[in-house]
Amino acid sequence: MSILHAKNIHAYFGTNHIVKGISLETEPHQVTAIIGPSGCGKSTFIRCLNRLHEETPGARAEGSVIIDGENIYGERVDPVSIRRKVGMVFQKPNPFPGMSIFDNVIIGLRLTGEKNKEVLASVAEESLKDAALWDEVKDKLKTPGTSLSGGQQQRLCIARALAVEPKILLMDEPTSALDPIATSKIEDLLSKLKKKVGIIIVTHNMQQAARISDTTAFALMGELIESGPTSSIFTAPRMQQTEKYITGRFG
Amino acid sequence: MVKGPVAHRKKEVHRGDWLFAQFIQAGAMLLIALLLALAWFLIKGGWPAIERYGARFLFSSNWNPVLEVFGAAPVIYGTLVSSAIAIMIAAPLSVSVALFLHAVAPPKIRAVFSFFVDMLAAIPSVVYGLWGIFVLAPWLRSDVEPWLSEHFGFLPFFQGPFYGVGMLAAGLILAIMIIPSIFAMCSEVFRSLPVTYKEAALALGATRWEMMQIAFLRAGKRGIIGGIILGLGRALGETMAVTMLIGNRDEISVSLFSPGQTMASVIANEYAEAGSSIHVAALIEVGLVLFCMTILVNALARIIIRSDDAI
Helix, strand or coil, X not given: CCCEEEEEEEEEECCEEEEEEEEEEECCCCEEEEECCCCCCHHHHHHHCCCCHHHCCCEEXXXXXXXXXXXXCCCCCCHHHHXXXXXXXXXXXXXXXXXXXXXXXXXXXXXXXXXXXXXXXXXXXXXXXXXXXXXXXXXXXXXXXHHCCHHHHHHHHHHHHHCCCCCEEEEECCCCCCCXXXXXXXXXXXXXXXXXXXXXXXXXXXXXHHHHCCEEEEXXXXXXXXXXXXXXXXXXXXXXXXXXXXXXXXX | CCCCHHHHCCCCCCHHHHHHHHHHHHHHHHHHHHHHHHHHHHHHHHHHHHHHHCCHHHHCCCEECCCCEECCHHHHHHHHHHHHHHHHHHHHXXXXXXXXXXXCCCXXXXXXXXXXXXXXXXXXXXXXXXXXXXXXXXXHHHHHHHHHHHHHCCCHHHCCCCCCCCHHHHHHHHHHHHHHXXXXXXXXXXXXXXXXXXXXXXXXXXXXXHHHHHHHHHCCHHHHHHHHHHHHHHHHXXXXXXXXXXXCCCXXXXXXXXXXXXXXXXXXXXXXXXXXHHHHXXXXXXXXXXXXXXXXXXXXXXXXXXXXXXX
């Protein structure tokens, strides 16, 4: 059974049609990579999966996304409750300024009304361990989140997203602002994390997609060209455009 | 002679560059010298009063030029209270308007609104004073003060006769005058916060209000506090409108309806008529106190704004 099923998603900025009817299904315990050249709509597409796209002035989205048997674009669905089931990690690490490492991790839980200090502390520890950051920060949880290195900040953001126990983790080019070592740490992390949470990652780095994903989807000009098991997409693509892209002939 | 940064560099410095560097260095030095000269003037001019009254000057509440008795407590009190009223009204208002414009409102509304708030800052102080005398004060006397007295009359702040002009009027006009400063600072802070914080908060399931708290108020905390203190600095020294509206009575009264006097207004009112040299010295000493207070407040604001991302 799929964990997320997006059907015929269209997204617009004003009159600009960015995503033109993308459908995608993801399985639990899998990493799904979305690849494609810049401007192909892949980031916009995953921003539709937690209804974040519509927060940009002038932006709107259509279609349906079934998560947990519920269409997040259904009537009377509160985007706030959706976003608690779908975590997101952004391109640039963005721990909240003015907040300690600890507060950054548990802010999502605090928003749900959790006040019990022991619960908060144990969730913080667990999430930081899941994000492979605990050993590096356990002695300085009170220091500002922004004092960490870029790679650590990004793992802090992963911990922050994990703390609310989402069903799915959306990652929008999470390593594009990081150096190779920090990148490989996060890639290693993802293979462990997928046991807990389904992952959809947008990347413009094809090697990264090949290394870490189970399923790969290729998008071009706002449309999904093809998707399938990563090994077959990279070795035997069905579509000519996919082949051109992965062999580096454009994009 | 102190070596400027230019002297440390390579030998081959362009003559024009050297001249320009000397010129701007001299300009910078001149500004510092000006500040020091001003401080020196205030200390020197106020010295007779400093010598004669000592610390009593700050704590005595009797200000009587005829008897040559000068206690600055009422004017210090008046300055602090009128500024406090101004901050209590202007700070929440400016911060929430800036927050609304940057976190919720569409960009077009933001631009239009910011323009009008900026225009508030362009209005000369004396025009605010005129408006205060002919519109604000009569309205306070006929409507606001009776209402406050009726509903909050159990508080000592809202007792006594209604004058219109007085501490409340001065505080209100100051509030209007410092709104642009605080608003501009908060807008700048909110504008400089990357949209990614807003998105991160929303993606975590924050409601709109929670998002504003996390991604704007908390993330911009230092800048907001700095902006409020800058506004305070402006309120402390504001002269013309306050002089026109505060009622000019050198007494400490708890009631906000009563007339009062600020450091700035007493100088403006009495300087031209100061007969004795000790009166002049006393006024200059008031100026010195005001100078120190505003310098401290502004320095504090800048330290807060610039300090590292401490929690």
